[in-house]
Amino acid sequence: APEEPPGAVEVIGHLFGDPPGGGRAGRAVEMAATSTGLEPLVEQQISVVTNDGRLFVGVLRGFDQSSNVVLSDCQERVFDTEKGVEQVVLGLYVIRGDNLAVVGEVDEEIDSRIDLSNIRAAPLKPVVH
Amino acid sequence: MLFFSFFRTLVDRNVQVTVELKNDLCITGTLQSADQFLNLKLANVSVNDPDRYPHLLSVKNCFIRGSVVRYVHLPAHEVDTESLQDSCRREAKQVGPNR
Numbered sequence A: 001a002p003e004e005p006p007g008a009v010e011v012i013g014h015l016f017g018d019p020p021g022g023g024r025a026g027r028a029v030e031m032a033a034t035s036t037g038l039e040p041l042v043e044q045q046i047s048v049v050t051n052d053g054r055l056f057v058g059v060l061r062g063f064d065q066s067s068n069v070v071l072s073d074c075q076e077r078v079f080d081t082e083k084g085v086e087q088v089v090l091g092l093y094v095i096r097g098d099n100l101a102v103v104g105e106v107d108e109e110i111d112s113r114i115d116l117s118n119i120r121a122a123p124l125k126p127v128v129h
Numbered sequence B: 001m002l003f004f005s006f007f008r009t010l011v012d013r014n015v016q017v018t019v020e021l022k023n024d025l026c027i028t029g030t031l032q033s034a035d036q037f038l039n040l041k042l043a044n045v046s047v048n049d050p051d052r053y054p055h056l057l058s059v060k061n062c063f064i065r066g067s068v069v070r071y072v073h074l075p076a077h078e079v080d081t082e083s084l085q086d087s088c089r090r091e092a093k094q095v096g097p098n099r
Helices: A008-017 A023-033 A108-113 B002-012 B081-095
Strands: A045-050 A055-063 A069-078 A086-095 A100-106 B016-021 B026-034 B040-047 B059-064 B069-073
Touching: A045 A069, A055 A086, B002 B026, B002 B081, B016 B040, B026 B059
Parallel strands: none
Antiparallel strands: A045 A055, A045 A100, A055 A069, A069 A086, A100 B059, B016 B026, B016 B069, B026 B040, B040 B059
């Protein structure tokens, strides 16, 4: 498994956490402009569906206005119609916002009860604009 | 900004919608919030065809990027179509005929 460099998560979270205006004034402007944000999901386990139809699960560390996200302990869940779900460990990931389709809050209780090796499903389709 | 305002009225009324995405995924849930990009947040979500799309089984709340929405299916009784048409006409007049 890839090793996450110490402090990388903190650095990237800090980069995404600071608004462009800087300081409290900048933060106030951001809140006025948007009512929906990924703020409540930070430090939570989330599921990310990307435009190419892939599914990633990880802990949300940071995000920005363009929906770029930082995930730590990230893994890709690969679905197959004939075999169970394959989980590929990836480590620290940055997903660019324009490739992002859905961010879901994972209910860890439900997730722990799912037997991924028993699931047979086709991979999600890519997004067609 | 018209549809941003429109979605905000739906949020206030906790309307249940089905969002159809450009990857054919259909997600039903209660509209929790919307923003200027028409990004949507849904609560108590369920996928319309969970056997075909078990990918989001453990997800109860989600954020959907506006750019990936194809349709937002709304209950007919929750939409005042006349009022919406009036607002559209007013906005069109403001923008002008040459657009």
